[in-house]
Amino acid sequence: MTTNQQWILQRRPEGRVKRSDFELRETPLPPLGPGECLIRILYLAMDPATRGWMSPGGGYIEPLPLGGPVMGVTVGKVVESRNPQIQPGLTVAGVGPWAKYMVAGPEQISPVRTGVVGVLAPMDTSTGHELPMYLHAMGTSGGTSWYGLLDVAQMKPGDNVLVSGAAGSVGSLATQFAKLKGAGKVVGIAGGAAKCQEATRDYGCDACIDYRATANMSAAIAREFPQGIDVYFDNVGGEILEAALDNLAKRARVAICGMISKYNDSAPSPGPKNLWNLLVHTARIEGFLVSDWFGTPTSEAAYRQISEWIKSGKLNARLDIREAFDRVPETFDELFSGGNHGRLIVKVS
Amino acid sequence: MTTNQQWILQRRPEGRVKRSDFELRETPLPPLGPGECLIRILYLAMDPATRGWMSPGGGYIEPLPLGGPVMGVTVGKVVESRNPQIQPGLTVAGVGPWAKYMVAGPEQISPVRTGVVGVLAPMDTSTGHELPMYLHAMGTSGGTSWYGLLDVAQMKPGDNVLVSGAAGSVGSLATQFAKLKGAGKVVGIAGGAAKCQEATRDYGCDACIDYRATANMSAAIAREFPQGIDVYFDNVGGEILEAALDNLAKRARVAICGMISKYNDSAPSPGPKNLWNLLVHTARIEGFLVSDWFGTPTSEAAYRQISEWIKSGKLNARLDIREAFDRVPETFDELFSGGNHGRLIVKVS
Numbered sequence: 069m070t071t072n073q074q075w076i077l078q079r080r081p082e083g084r085v086k087r088s089d090f091e092l093r094e095t096p097l098p099p100l101g102p103g104e105c106l107i108r109i110l111y112l113a114m115d116p117a118t119r120g121w122m123s124p125g126g127g128y129i130e131p132l133p134l135g136g137p138v139m140g141v142t143v144g145k146v147v148e149s150r151n152p153q154i155q156p157g158l159t160v161a162g163v164g165p166w167a168k169y170m171v172a173g174p175e176q177i178s179p180v181r182t183g184v185v186g187v188l189a190p191m192d193t194s195t196g197h198e199l200p201m202y203l204h205a206m207g208t209s210g211g212t213s214w215y216g217l218l219d220v221a222q223m224k225p226g227d228n229v230l231v232s233g234a235a236g237s238v239g240s241l242a243t244q245f246a247k248l249k250g251a252g253k254v255v256g257i258a259g260g261a262a263k264c265q266e267a268t269r270d271y272g273c274d275a276c277i278d279y280r281a282t283a284n285m286s287a288a289i290a291r292e293f294p295q296g297i298d299v300y301f302d303n304v305g306g307e308i309l310e311a312a313l314d315n316l317a318k319r320a321r322v323a324i325c326g327m328i329s330k331y332n333d334s335a336p337s338p339g340p341k342n343l344w345n346l347l348v349h350t351a352r353i354e355g356f357l358v359s360d361w362f363g364t365p366t367s368e369a370a371y372r373q374i375s376e377w378i379k380s381g382k383l384n385a386r387l388d389i390r391e392a393f394d395r396v397p398e399t400f401d402e403l404f405s406g407g408n409h410g411r412l413i414v415k416v417s
Numbered sequence: 418m419t420t421n422q423q424w425i426l427q428r429r430p431e432g433r434v435k436r437s438d439f440e441l442r443e444t445p446l447p448p449l450g451p452g453e454c455l456i457r458i459l460y461l462a463m464d465p466a467t468r469g470w471m472s473p474g475g476g477y478i479e480p481l482p483l484g485g486p487v488m489g490v491t492v493g494k495v496v497e498s499r500n501p502q503i504q505p506g507l508t509v510a511g512v513g514p515w516a517k518y519m520v521a522g523p524e525q526i527s528p529v530r531t532g533v534v535g536v537l538a539p540m541d542t543s544t545g546h547e548l549p550m551y552l553h554a555m556g557t558s559g560g561t562s563w564y565g566l567l568d569v570a571q572m573k574p575g576d577n578v579l580v581s582g583a584a585g586s587v588g589s590l591a592t593q594f595a596k597l598k599g600a601g602k603v604v605g606i607a608g609g610a611a612k613c614q615e616a617t618r619d620y621g622c623d624a625c626i627d628y629r630a631t632a633n634m635s636a637a638i639a640r641e642f643p644q645g646i647d648v649y650f651d652n653v654g655g656e657i658l659e660a661a662l663d664n665l666a667k668r669a670r671v672a673i674c675g676m677i678s679k680y681n682d683s684a685p686s687p688g689p690k691n692l693w694n695l696l697v698h699t700a701r702i703e704g705f706l707v708s709d710w711f712g713t714p715t716s717e718a719a720y721r722q723i724s725e726w727i728k729s730g731k732l733n734a735r736l737d738i739r740e741a742f743d744r745v746p747e748t749f750d751e752l753f754s755g756g757n758h759g760r761l762i763v764k765v766s
Contacts, residue, residue: 305692324692343658346673349704351704354695354702357699
C-alpha cells in the first residue's frame, strides 16, 4: 500500500479524448497528515461532466490542472485515518481521482479532499454489489434526475415530458421518475435504435426519438407532442435544445442538466435561434448543479423514495460495470460514442 | 362621425417599416350591432411588439392580417354604446387599432374588440392630461416592468440589476422600480450618450453602458458588475443578451421582456453561444407576457404602488407625445432608430 496508480491529465483534449491525453502513473502514497485519511477506491463513475473539467474554462469548476489526476465520482473504503470522525472500514462516496487510492483531508480544502463529504451518508455494508448503486440512482445520477425534474422543472402530474439522453445514466432515471410521479406522456431522445429500444422497454418512455435517424427533430417532437412540451429535461444542449424550444407549451420549463453535445467542442457553437419562444410561451430555461442539494432535506427525501423504488422493483437503475482500470480513458470516451448501456462504472478494486 | 381613418397594413415590412407598408384609409363606420360600442381614440402608444405582429409568425399573437388595421395599445372614450355595461363618456384602454375610432364588441371576440377589457378599470376623468399615463407607467409599460422585475426575475433588495433599453418606456420604469425596491447597483444599457445620460440622470441608473460606443459589451458589463448580475431585465435580446449571460452571478434570473434587436430581422439569427452559463451559475432565463397578469391581485397592487410613486414625485414616467396621426408609421419607426425620449405616444384627438 505504498504506491498509488493515478490517471494524470497530460494535455487538454481536443474534441474526443485520446489515451495519449493521459498517463497512468505510479506514484508513492504520501504519509497522512493530521485530519487526513486514506481511501481505497472501489468504483469510479464515468461522468460526462468530467470532459468539461478537462477544458480550459469549459466546466463549472476550475479546470483540472495539467499534471494532476483526472477527477470523477467515486466510491471507496477508508483504509487508514488520522481523522477521529472517520474510521477505517467506512465506505464513502464523493468526488475523487481516477486512481487506486486517494488521500482525503478535512472537507473542501481542495476538490480531491471533498471525497468524504459527498452525497451519501457513510455506509458500513461490505456486500460490495450494492456499492455501485451509490454512483447511480442512489448517487449523483439519481439526485440530478430528481432535482432537475421535480425541483427545477417543477414537473406536475399530467405534464408532458421530453428527456434527451434518455438511455443515459441521468436520462434513464429522469424518464422513470417522471412516470412514477404521474407524468402524462414521456418521450425520450436517444442515439440509435438500440438505445431507443432501451428507453421504451426498460426506462418507461412512451416513445423515443432516434436523433441519428431523424432529419427534422423539431417536426418529430411536434408529432409526439401536438399540444407542446410542459417539461424538457435537457442532457445534450445544441440542436436538440433548439428543436425542443420550437415545441413549448405555455409555461414550459426546461431544466438544463448538461450539454453533452457541446463538451467536445473546441470553440462555442451558436445557440438556439428561437429563444423568442420563451416569451411567446412564457417559458423558462434553468440550469442547475446537483451539488446545490447536497445535505438538504430534499436530498434525503429523494434518496428515501428512490431506494424504495429500487427495493420494490419499480425502478430499473441499470449499471454497466467494467473491470477496466487500465483502460479508463477509452471507457470514458464511450459516453460520447454511445457505447455504454446504463451508468458506466469502472471497478477499480 | 360617420367615417373613420385607419392605418391599414398593406404589406409585411422587410426590416424597418416604411410608410409604403401602410395606407391611411378613410372608411365608413359600420352601424353598431347589439353589445357593441363606438370608441373615439384619444391616444395611441407606439409599441415595439407591434413590429412583431406585422411579421408572419414573428409575434406572440396571430400575425396582423394584410388589409386590416395595425393594432396597438390605446386610450379612448366611449361615444356610443349598445352595451348596457358600457356607458357613453367612459374612458377605456386596451388593445385597439391605429385609427380615429374603433368599434368594440363583447370581450375577446377578436383582438380589436378587446379594447374595452384592457389593463385599466374604466376612468371617468375628463382632464385629458392624465390619460397618456395609462399608456405608460399606469398601463402596460408599468405592468410589464413590475411583473418582469419582481415576479419573473424575483428581484430582492440588494440585488445587482442590469436593464437593457434603459431609456425606453419599459426599461426606464424597470430601472426606477429596481431602485425604489431596494436593488443594489442598477446599470442600464442604452444607445447613444444622450440616452445614457437620461438613464443615469432621470431614471435612477447608477451607470449606463452605451452599446453603440462599446466594442466589448461583455467586458463592459464585467467592469460594472465584478460580482456578476443577479437580475437582467432584457428588452433587446441578441448580442447584448449574450454579453449579459457572460456575467451571471449564482442563481441569476434573466427576464425576457422583448427582443427589439430581432424584430426587424427577416430570418432568425443565431442565439447566445453561452447558454452553458445557465448551468455553471445555476441561473435561469424566463419569458413573460404582461397579459398574463391582467386582472390579477398582483396587478392591482402594482398599479396602486406605481400611482403612489407618481403622485409623490418618486417616479419619473416620461411621456413623448406627438400630434402626428398622419405620420404614425414614421413615428413608430423612431422606436427602432432611438428617436423617442420616454414613452412614445401619438395624440389622435
